[in-house]
Amino acid sequence: ERKKLKRLRTARANTLDGTVVELHANIEKPEDIADAKENGATGVGLFRSEFLFLNRDDLPGEEEQFLAYRAAAEGMDGQPVTIRTFDLGADKQLKGAERVASNPALGLRAIRLCLAEPQLFRTQLRALLRATHYGNVKILIPMLSSVSEINQTLQFIEATKRSLDAEGIPYDREVKIGGMIEIPAAALALNAFAKKLDFLSIGTNDLIQYTLAIDRTDEEVAHLYDPLHPAVLHLMAHVIGTANKLGVPISVCGEMAGELPYTRLLLGFGLRQFSMFSAQVPSVKQRVLTTSLPEIAALTQKILRADDPMRIRELLDRLNA
Ligand code: PEP
Ligand code: MG
Numbered sequence: 001e002r003k004k005l006k007r008l009r010t011a012r013a014n015t016l017d018g019t020v021v022e023l024h025a026n027i028e029k030p031e032d033i034a035d036a037k038e039n040g041a042t043g044v045g046l047f048r049s050e051f052l053f054l055n056r057d058d059l060p061g062e063e064e065q066f067l068a069y070r071a072a073a074e075g076m077d078g079q080p081v082t083i084r085t086f087d088l089g090a091d092k093q094l095k096g097a098e099r100v101a102s103n104p105a106l107g108l109r110a111i112r113l114c115l116a117e118p119q120l121f122r123t124q125l126r127a128l129l130r131a132t133h134y135g136n137v138k139i140l141i142p143m144l145s146s147v148s149e150i151n152q153t154l155q156f157i158e159a160t161k162r163s164l165d166a167e168g169i170p171y172d173r174e175v176k177i178g179g180m181i182e183i184p185a186a187a188l189a190l191n192a193f194a195k196k197l198d199f200l201s202i203g204t205n206d207l208i209q210y211t212l213a214i215d216r217t218d219e220e221v222a223h224l225y226d227p228l229h230p231a232v233l234h235l236m237a238h239v240i241g242t243a244n245k246l247g248v249p250i251s252v253c254g255e256m257a258g259e260l261p262y263t264r265l266l267l268g269f270g271l272r273q274f275s276m277f278s279a280q281v282p283s284v285k286q287r288v289l290t291t292s293l294p295e296i297a298a299l300t301q302k303i304l305r306a307d308d309p310m311r312i313r314e315l316l317d318r319l320n321a
Contacts, residue, residue, distance in 0.1 A: 005282070009040035013285045015267065016292040023285055024080070024275040026253060030068050033075035035278040040285065043080035045201065045275020046140070046253040047072055049124070050086045059120070065127035073135025080136045082178070082201070082275075085124055087142040089113050105215060110143030115152055125160040132172035140201060144179045147192045153177075154196070182206035182254070187235045194248045201275070202239055204254025208232055227256050228316065230307050233265075237304055240269045251275055263287040264319050268300025 013021045024045030025036035029052070036044060052060050052068055060068075073081050089101075089109025101107035114121040131137050141153055157177060164171055181187050182203030193200065204227065209216040211232055214225045226232070236252075243250035251273035256262045258276025263284050266274070274284060296319060303315045 008282055008285060009038070011040075011285070011289070013042075013288045015288055016290065017294060019293055020272065021267070021288045022251075022273040023281050023288070024082070024251070024253075024273065025278045025281065026258075026275050027072070027278075030071035030075060032278065033072055036281075037076075039278040039281040041278055041281050043082070043136075044072065044076060045080075045082050045251050045273065047081060047083040048087065049083055050088050053086065053088065062123045062127045065124060066130050069128055069131035069137065070134045073131050073137050076135060078136055080138055082138045082140050083128055083131075084140040084142055084180070085111065085128070086114055086120070105209065111141050111149055111153060112143065115149065115156075118156075121156055122160060125157055126164065129157075129160055129164055129171040129175065130169060132175045133170045137172070138176040138178060138199065140178045140180060141197075142180045142203070143182060143206070144193065145183045145185050147189075147196065150179065150193065150196045178249075180206075180253075181239050182210070184211050184235060187239050190239055190242050191246075194243060194246045197248070199249040199251070200239070200243055202236060202250070202252045202254060204232075204236070204252060204256040207235065207254065211235060226309075227259075227262065228309065228312050230312070233304060233312075236266070237269045240266075240271050244270045249273065258284060260284065260287055261316060261320060264291050264296050265300055265303065265316065267291055267293060268296045268303075268319070 013023050015021060022042055024043040025041035026046040027033065027036060027044055028048050052065060069083055087110045089104060089107060108116060128137065128139055144150060154177065161171065176198035178199035178201060179193055179197045180203045181193065181200050186193055187207065205216055208225060208227055212224065212226065212229060214221050216225065240250055252266060252271055253275035257274040258280035260283060276284060299315060299319045303312055306312045306315060
């Protein structure tokens with residue numbers, strides 16, 4: 001059994017027809033890298049950097065952040081490490097800086113907060129860029145809703161590069177900048193995002209929350225939170241299909257990416273890169289290894305055309321049988 005597990009860990013996650021699929025890990029701190037490698041992840045698809053901030057009273061400075069990002073970069077031995085800039089606000093508040101927003105999920109969070117707090121953002125960007133020198137680091141921007149936010153972010157990054165240049169500090173000049181697609185507006189106006197960014201990653205947790213207007217933290221409406229809602233499936237298929245057509249790398253890093261019932265569905269939509277909790281990698285890999293893309297193509301299209309929730313579930317069961 002141990003041997004079998006070990007073989008599974010080092011095996012490539014290819015489909016039966018030989019299509020290469022990448023299974024990456026979601027991490028919260030550099031120490032999680034050990035788990036990611038242990039479970040056979042071939043990269044980090046989402047490093048939620050805001051966890052460096054949570055449960056403490058002070059803010060980590062540039063050096064502390066740099067050491068954390070460098071540790072993750074070096075830990076993955078050249079495999080990609082996608083670090084997301086702070087996704088603070090809403091359910092992830094800074095201690096002592098809790099903002100009173102009447103509607104936090106729609107308020108000053110994530111990239112909005114970073115653009116409003118240039119000092120905080122610049123410090124993180126310096127730490128991130130410095131870490132690119134020590135591995136295959138990519139930078140991911142959360143909660144983008146408009147092209148203007150992309151432009152402002154890219155300007156911040158350019159300015160930070162110039163200040164590092166002036167100080168003679170090395171960094172990867174070709175560092176890839178990607179954006180999270182987790183607001184319906186971004187999914188629907190995808191072309192502009194795909195043109196300006198090097199890669200995209202769908203955050204299904206927020207995409208579902210905003211598409212269905214269901215607070216993901218509110219128990220009282222949890223029963224309405226539905227990844228299989230036709231509107232959600234259409235948005236996902238649209239984003240994955242469009243990105244593939246445009247040749248922009250696309251991944252899914254929300255919970256859906258690690259949940260077995262959705263593995264084949266996402267493969268059928270054209271997804272080739274998944275990012276999930278490390279512990280989910282082996283079972284998702286097992287599912288990928290037993291999937292034939294030609295065999296699931298018709299059924300995934302049928303699911304996309306169905307509009308009755310019961311029918312969608314019935315077809316999904318068939319897809320996973
Ligand atoms: C998401 O929204 O799906 C996501 C990956 O980001 P987070 O869960 O950290 O908001
Ligand atoms: Mg999110």
